[in-house]
Amino acid sequence: MESFLAALLLQAGYNAALVGIGAALLGFAAGAAGTFLFLRKRALVSDAVAHATLPGIGLAFIVLVALGGDGRNLIGLLAGSAVTAWIGLICVEWMARRTRLSEDAAIGAVLSVFFGIGIVLLTVIQTLGTGRQAGLEGFLLGSTAGMLFEDAVLIAIGGGFAVLATWLLRRPMTLVAFDPDYAAASGYDVRRIDIAIMALVMAVTVIGLKLVGLVLIVALLIIPPVTARFWTERAELVIWSAGALGAVSGYLGAAISASAPALPTGPIIVLVAAALFLFSLLFAPARGVAAALIGHRRFQVRVHRRQGLLALTREEPILEPYTLRLLTAEGLTRPDGVATEAGRAQAAKVARDEHRWEVARDIHQDAALTGRYDGLTPIEEVFTPDEIAEFDRRIGAPRAIEGPA
Amino acid sequence: MGAEFVQFSLTPILIGVLASVACALPGNFLVLRRQALIGDAISHVVLPGIVVAFLVTGTVAAMPMLIGAAGAAILAVILIEAIKRLGRIEPGAAMGVVFTALFAAGVLLLEQSDTSNVHLDVEHALMGNLESLVWLRAEGWHSLLDPVALAALPDELGRIAVVCAVVVALTALFWRWLKISTFDEGFARGLGLPTGAIGLGLVIAAAVAAVAAFDAVGSIIVIAMFICPPAAARLMTNRLEAQVAWSVLFAVLSAVLGYVFAGYGPLWFGAENAVSAAGMVATVSGAILALACLFGPHRRREGVGAVPGT
Numbered sequence: 001m002e003s004f005l006a007a008l009l010l011q012a013g014y015n016a017a018l019v020g021i022g023a024a025l026l027g028f029a030a031g032a033a034g035t036f037l038f039l040r041k042r043a044l045v046s047d048a049v050a051h052a053t054l055p056g057i058g059l060a061f062i063v064l065v066a067l068g069g070d071g072r073n074l075i076g077l078l079a080g081s082a083v084t085a086w087i088g089l090i091c092v093e094w095m096a097r098r099t100r101l102s103e104d105a106a107i108g109a110v111l112s113v114f115f116g117i118g119i120v121l122l123t124v125i126q127t128l129g130t131g132r133q134a135g136l137e138g139f140l141l142g143s144t145a146g147m148l149f150e151d152a153v154l155i156a157i158g159g160g161f162a163v164l165a166t167w168l169l170r171r172p173m174t175l176v177a178f179d180p181d182y183a184a185a186s187g188y189d190v191r192r193i194d195i196a197i198m199a200l201v202m203a204v205t206v207i208g209l210k211l212v213g214l215v216l217i218v219a220l221l222i223i224p225p226v227t228a229r230f231w232t233e234r235a236e237l238v239i240w241s242a243g244a245l246g247a248v249s250g251y252l253g254a255a256i257s258a259s260a261p262a263l264p265t266g267p268i269i270v271l272v273a274a275a276l277f278l279f280s281l282l283f284a285p286a287r288g289v290a291a292a293l294i295g296h297r298r299f300q301v302r303v304h305r306r307q308g309l310l311a312l313t314r315e316e317p318i319l320e321p322y323t324l325r326l327l328t329a330e331g332l333t334r335p336d337g338v339a340t341e342a343g344r345a346q347a348a349k350v351a352r353d354e355h356r357w358e359v360a361r362d363i364h365q366d367a368a369l370t371g372r373y374d375g376l377t378p379i380e381e382v383f384t385p386d387e388i389a390e391f392d393r394r395i396g397a398p399r400a401i402e403g404p405a
Numbered sequence: 406m407g408a409e410f411v412q413f414s415l416t417p418i419l420i421g422v423l424a425s426v427a428c429a430l431p432g433n434f435l436v437l438r439r440q441a442l443i444g445d446a447i448s449h450v451v452l453p454g455i456v457v458a459f460l461v462t463g464t465v466a467a468m469p470m471l472i473g474a475a476g477a478a479i480l481a482v483i484l485i486e487a488i489k490r491l492g493r494i495e496p497g498a499a500m501g502v503v504f505t506a507l508f509a510a511g512v513l514l515l516e517q518s519d520t521s522n523v524h525l526d527v528e529h530a531l532m533g534n535l536e537s538l539v540w541l542r543a544e545g546w547h548s549l550l551d552p553v554a555l556a557a558l559p560d561e562l563g564r565i566a567v568v569c570a571v572v573v574a575l576t577a578l579f580w581r582w583l584k585i586s587t588f589d590e591g592f593a594r595g596l597g598l599p600t601g602a603i604g605l606g607l608v609i610a611a612a613v614a615a616v617a618a619f620d621a622v623g624s625i626i627v628i629a630m631f632i633c634p635p636a637a638a639r640l641m642t643n644r645l646e647a648q649v650a651w652s653v654l655f656a657v658l659s660a661v662l663g664y665v666f667a668g669y670g671p672l673w674f675g676a677e678n679a680v681s682a683a684g685m686v687a688t689v690s691g692a693i694l695a696l697a698c699l700f701g702p703h704r705r706r707e708g709v710g711a712v713p714g715t
Contacts, residue, residue: 116687219505274506
C-alpha cells in the first residue's frame with residue numbers, strides 16, 4: 001500500500017515517475033484518438049494496426065544489427081513498427097475497398113498474417129547468432145521493468161505530441177466521425193481526415209508498444225471511448241472524457257504496477273480501464289444498466305398507479321395484486337381494495353384528466369398534440385391553461401367518486 | 406522421405422492440416438456472416454481459460470485445459486452479447502472490450518501464479534509449438550502399422566482428429582440450415598428455422614475448433630485459418646459448396662507448405678535453424694489470400710454495392 005501511494009505521488013523513483021506520466025499521456029491520447037475510431041464504427045481496425053507492428057520491429061532489429069548498431073534502439077524499432085503498421089493499414093483499406101471481402105475479414109487477415117510474419121522474423125533473430133537475447137518479446141505484452149531513461153522520455157514526449165495533435169484536429173475529425181456526408185458537403189476532404197485519424201491511432205499504437213504491448217494496446221483505444229459513451233451524448237465531451245478515462249487508467253495502472261513485483265504494466269492498465277468500464281456500464285446515470293432498470297421501474301409504477309386509479313373511478317375491483325399493493329402503500333386504498341379519502345381525490349383527478357383528454361381529442365384536430373395521449377401524460381403538460389379551461393367548460397363541474405360510505 | 410520424415414515431420418504436418426481444416430470450415434460461415442473476428446476474440450480469451458484451469462487443477466493435463474478454454478470462450482461470447490445489448494454498443498467495440506480485458510486478466514494471473522516449473526507461458530500460447538509434436542517411436546513408414554509405435558503418437562493428434570471429424574460432421578449435418586440462415590436470415594426464420602440457435606451453435610463449434618487447434622498449434626494459426634482460407638476461397642467462386650472446397654484446399658496447402666518452408670526453407674538459404682512453423686503457416690495462408698485478391702476470378706464486388714471504377 002505504501003509503495004502504491006509512493007508510486008501514485010511520483011515518489012517511487014525517477015523512472016517510475018516518468019513511466020507514470022508517460023502512461024497517463026499515452027492513455028489520454030489513446031482514449032481521445034480511439035473515440036474517433038469508435039464513433040466511425042471501426043474500433044477493431046486498431047487491432048490489425050497493432051499486430052502489424054510486429055514484423056516492423058523484427059525487420060528494424062535485423063537492419064540495425066546489420067548496420068552495426070544496437071538492435072535494441074527504441075527509436076529505430078518504433079520507426080520500423082510504424083512502417084509495417086502503415087502497410088498493414090493500407091492492406092486492410094485496399095481489401096475492403098477493392099475486393100468483395102468485408103472489412104472485418106480484411107482486419108482478421110492482416111492481423112494474423114502480419115503477426116505470423118513477425119513471429120517468423122523473431123525466430124530468425126533468435127538464430128542470428130548475435131549472441132545476446134534481443135528482448136523483442138517484450139513488445140508483445142509491454143515491459144517497463146528495466147526500461148531505459150531515454151525510452152521513458154521518448155514515451156512521455158510521444159504521448160504529449162499525440163495529445164496535441166488530437167486537440168488540433170478535433171473539429172474535422174469529430175465531424176467526419178459523426179456524419180461523413182455532411183463533412184464532405186461542408187468542404188472537408190473526408191478521405192484525408194480518415195487518414196489523419198488512422199495516423200493518430202497508429203502513432204498511439206507505436207508509442208504504446210513498449211509500455212502496453214501490441215496485443216493489449218487496442219484496449220486503450222477501445223475501452224475508454226466505450227466507457228465515456230455511457231456518461232454523455234455530446235461528441236466533444238465524449239472525446240475529452242475518453243481521454244481523461246484513458247489517462248486515469250494509464251496513471252493508476254502504472255502506479256499499481258510499480259508498487260509490487262509480478263504486476264505487468266500493460267495488463268494492469270487494461271484491467272483498470274476495464275474496471276472503469278464495468279462501473280460505467282452498471283451505474284452511469286445516462287445509459288447505465290442501473291439507470292435503465294430504475295427508469296423501467298418508475299414507468300411500471302406510473303402505469304399501475306394510473307390504471308388502479310382509473311379502476312377506482314369506474315368503481316371496478318382492482319384485481320392485479322401489484323397495483324393493489326402499490327395503491328395501499330401510498331395510502332390510496334385499503335388492503336381490501338376500497339378507496340380511501342385520498343384515493344378518491346386522486347381518482348377524481350385522474351378521471352378529470354381522462355375526461356379532458358376525451359374532449360381534447362374531440363375538438364382538437366391537431367394530431368401532433370392529441371397524439372401525445374398515452375394514458376400517462378397529464379393534460380397540463382400538453383395544453384395551455386386557457387385550453388384546459390375551455391375543455392372544463394364543456395365537461396361541466398367536477399364529479400366526486402363514490403366511496404365506501 | 407525416409408524414417409526421419411516420419412519421425413519429425415509427419416505428425417506436425419498432420420496436426421497442422423487437421424487444425425487448419427477444423428478452423429477453416431466454420432470460418433467460411435463466419436466470414437460470410439461478417440463475424441470473422443469472433444475467431445480472433447476466442448483465441449485471445451483461451452489464455453485466461455487455461456490459466457484458470459491450471460490454477461484449479463494444478464496440472465497442465467490436457468482435459469482440464471480444454472474445458473477451461475472452452476468455458477472461457479463461451480463466457481466471452483455471452484459477455485460480448487450482454488455488453489452489446491445492455492450498453493447498446495456496436496459489436497466490434499463490445500468484442501474489443503471483452504477480449505482485451507479477459508486476455509489482460511489471463512496475463513496477470515499467469516504472472517502472479519507460480520508457473521516456473523510447468524510449460525505455460527504467453528508466447529507459447531500465441532505461437533504454439535508445432536515443431537515439438539514429433540513421433541519419436543517411429544522408425545519409418547512401416548511404423549504406421551506397428552501398434553506399439555502408434556500408441557506413442559502425440560496426444561494432440563488424436564484430439565485434433567476427433568474435433569476435426571466432429572466439425573466436418575456438424576457442417577455436413579447442418580449444411581442446409583447453415584446455408585439458408587447465412588445467406589437470408591429472414592427467409593430462414595420464415596421457414597421456421599431456429600436462426601438464433603444456429604448462429605450460437607456456429608460460434609460454439611468455432612470455439613471448440615479454436616480451443617482444440619490452439620492446444621496443438623497456438624492461437625496465431627487459429628486466427629489465420631479462421632479467416633484467410635475462407636476469404637481467399639470467397640474470391641474464387643460464387644457457390645458455397647465450391648467455396649468450402651477451395652477453403653479446405655487452401656487450408657491444407659497453407660499447413661503443408663508452411664511447415665515445409667519453416668523446417669526446410671532456411672536450409673535452402675544456407676541458414677542452419679528452422680523458423681517458427683506456426684508463423685510460417687500464417688504467412689503462407691496470407692500469401693494465398695494475397696494471390697486470390699489479385700487474381701481470383703470473383704475478387705470484385707458485383708451487383709448492388711459494387712464500387713464504381715474498380
